[in-house]
Amino acid sequence: xxxxxxxxxxxxxxxxxxxxxxxxxxxxxxxxxxxxxxxxxxxxxxxxxxxxxxxxxxxxxxxxxxxxxxxxxxxxxxxxxxxxxxxxxxxxxxxxxxxxxxxxxxxxxxxxxxxxxxxxxxxxxxxxxxxxxxxxxxxxxxxxxxxxxxxxx
Amino acid sequence: xxxxxxxxxxxxxxxxxxxxxxxxxxxxxxxxxxxxxxxxxxxxxxxxxxxxxxxxxxxxxxxxxxxxxxxxxxxxxxxxxxxxxxxxxxxxxxxxxxxxxxxxxxxxxxxxxxxxxxxxxxxxxxxxxxxxxxxxxxxxxxxxxxxxxxxxxx
Numbered sequence: 321x322x323x324x325x326x327x328x329x330x331x332x333x334x335x336x337x338x339x340x341x342x343x344x345x346x347x348x349x350x351x352x353x354x355x356x357x358x359x360x361x362x363x364x365x366x367x368x369x370x371x372x373x374x375x376x377x378x379x380x381x382x383x384x385x386x387x388x389x390x391x392x393x394x395x396x397x398x399x400x401x402x403x404x405x406x407x408x409x410x411x412x413x414x415x416x417x418x419x420x421x422x423x424x425x426x427x428x429x430x431x432x433x434x435x436x437x438x439x440x441x442x443x444x445x446x447x448x449x450x451x452x453x454x455x456x457x458x459x460x461x462x463x464x465x466x467x468x469x470x471x472x473x
Numbered sequence: 474x475x476x477x478x479x480x481x482x483x484x485x486x487x488x489x490x491x492x493x494x495x496x497x498x499x500x501x502x503x504x505x506x507x508x509x510x511x512x513x514x515x516x517x518x519x520x521x522x523x524x525x526x527x528x529x530x531x532x533x534x535x536x537x538x539x540x541x542x543x544x545x546x547x548x549x550x551x552x553x554x555x556x557x558x559x560x561x562x563x564x565x566x567x568x569x570x571x572x573x574x575x576x577x578x579x580x581x582x583x584x585x586x587x588x589x590x591x592x593x594x595x596x597x598x599x600x601x602x603x604x605x606x607x608x609x610x611x612x613x614x615x616x617x618x619x620x621x622x623x624x625x626x627x
Contacts, residue, residue: 348609355511355612363511371504398560405587406504409609 324467331458332470342414344451349411350472368452371410375445378403382438386431396434397426403441415444494551494619495519499529499567500585501559509554509585509610516615521550526562526570529555535574548580552622556608557586557593565597572601581622585610 321329338344356363378399385396404419406412418440425433459469496518498509506522513520523529530536533549553571557564564584571577581603586593594605604621606614 351609351611352508355508355515357515359514360511367504367507370507374503401558402502405502405608408587409502409504409508 324462324465327458327462327465328467328470331455331462334455334458335472338451338455344414344448345411346413347411348408352410353472365456367410368456371406371412372445372449374406375403379438379442379445386435386438391431393426393429393434397423400426412444412448415441415448418444493517493519495521495549496552496554497521497523497529497532497550499523499526499553499555499559499564501525501556505556505608512610512612512615513554515612516619518552525559526555526564526567529553529567530570533571533574533577535570535577548577550580552581552583554583554585554618557584557597558588565593565600568597568600568602583618 335345339346339349352367353364360366382396382399385392385399400419400422404416404423407415407419418437422434422437422441425437462469496513498506498513498520499522500506500509501524503524506524510520510522521532523532527536533553553567555564555567559567562570564586568582568584571580571582578601582601583604583606584597584602585606585608587608589607597605604618606618
């Protein structure tokens with residue numbers, strides 16, 4: 321197997337791992353990839369970057385909200401709602417699921433539950449960022465060598 | 474669904490929808506705005522995005538500083554697609570304002586939401602929304618939207 325074929329297989333196996341095995345990503349990620357075309361060859365990278373930039377902002381806002389004397393659970397819920405939306409839109413399944421739990425804790429005004437979720441979100445974001453960077457680097461490698469990325473169905 | 478005779482502005486809308494419709498997409502979420510824009514552009518639409526209802530109304534010329542369109546009663550856009558859950562003015566509020574406007578009320582409005590709430594959906598359809606779509610949207614949803622809009626013109 322030549323280098324390109326090997327990398328393509330690696331890419332495919334890694335996507336399977338992220339989707340099936342670990343549930344980091346769901347079908348929406350595949351949909352996202354399908355949107356990319358010759359007119360917007362960096363579309364997926366742009367969306368992912370935007371997601372992590374936005375996440376950082378939301379996580380900081382949430383952390384600040386918890387440090388206030390009177391915690392505004394409605395405000396935090398609004399941030400979580402945004403985060404839930406964005407993560408669903410890019411197919412970040414685990415993050416989305418934490419957001420669902422987080423929203424329930426916000427509604428119940430359960431401080432401990434909320435703080436646990438916040439921590440979980442911070443961790444999940446960090447992990448996903450690493451995983452996606454690995455995936456995207458593999459893609460760059462394949463493309464730089466003149467190969468093409470496998471098409472997912 | 475609208476009833477009554479097709480006015481000249483409705484005809485113009487129908488013709489435009491076939492070629493390259495101009496769509497106004499409203500969503501407070503930056504990622505969703507980027508996605509819906511791409512989905513629409515992939516379907517040969519011209520797209521303007523707005524991050525909230527107020528900006529959307531300003532773009533449509535229905536804002537606080539109202540101005541009369543000197544070009545007559547033809548709307549700038551052929552379709553408005555808006556998120557439901559937005560802070561301040563919701564998609565439903567925006568829908569109502571659009572339907573209250575003599576210039577804009579003929580323009581189809583589609584509501585999107587990540588939540589599948591039947592009462593919410595019915596409320597929007599009753600207020601005159603053309604369609605209600607569940608997020609995240611796919612390319613097939615936009616195709617369906619275009620077909621539906623073309624077929625609903627009688």
